[in-house]
Amino acid sequence: MEDSKKKPIMIAVIIVCLGVAGAVTFLRSGGSEGGIDSLSDDKMTWVNCNNPQCKAEYEMSEKQYFKGIEERMNPAAMLSTPALVCEKCDEPSVYKAFKCGNPSCSAVFFANSVPNDFADRCPECKRSETEEIRKARKAGGP
Ligand SMILES: [Zn+2]
Ligand SMILES: [Zn+2]
Known part of the structure; x- marks a missing residue:
């Protein structure tokens, strides 16, 4: 088979697979037993x-x-x-x-990019959302 003909078939196969996956997801979500299916x-x-x-x-x-x-x-x-x-x-x-919460940075980085620190510490600007939340909690009383 020529390569130019292979691609549309591949795409068709992928679409069929996605359709089946969608159907399975739909069937599974019928029973609400929690777990991954309970995620939004x-x-x-x-x-x-x-x-x-x-x-x-x-x-x-x-x-x-x-x-x-x-x-x-x-x-x-x-x-x-x-x-x-x-x-x-x-x-x-x-x-x-993680996507950096700093509007002037917005770097996307892997968790634990900064070793021995918060997992969401930005390697670019060193902002950590977890740290920001903790700081805000401390500042805002109990
Ligand atoms: Zn890639
Ligand atoms: Zn950043």
């Missing part, structure tokens, strides 16, 4: 591609992220979070990331 579809999380040739940063729903993790979780390596397949480069190199 609206809650977004940032992910960052670790492939040096790609470095994509994009938002996906947290639910979709955890589903991906669940599917890719290797029982032999429970301690390490598996990477998701990047929607840009198709490599399994996407990890959950």
